[in-house]
Amino acid sequence: MKNFKPYYAVIFTSTQNENIEGYTEMANAMEELAKQQQGFIGLDSARNDVGITVSYWESLEAIKNWKQHTDHLVAQQKGRQDWYSWYNVRICKVEREYEFNK
Known part of the structure; x- marks a missing residue:
């Protein structure tokens, strides 16, 4: 088993709203900006009827x-004003992970 550090x-x-x-x-800009932040590890995203970004x-x-972050604050405000009808944020500690890869 590889050495695992919780994150x-x-x-x-x-x-989303219709507009x-x-x-x-x-x-896309926020994803690129997040990648430049200290402590960022990665991102997964699916955007359909319900959008999920981890x-x-x-x-x-x-x-x-x-x-x-200043640019992220702008995006948050724009999201509340224009794009989202609802959102939820959960912050979780990952203690363990595993995957399957054929």
């Missing part, structure tokens, strides 16, 4: 810094 997952689940003009561009971070401090 954190931020699970962002959302439903999503500019959403894809902003989502980002992975080394620490709660790294998550806090990302939440307070």
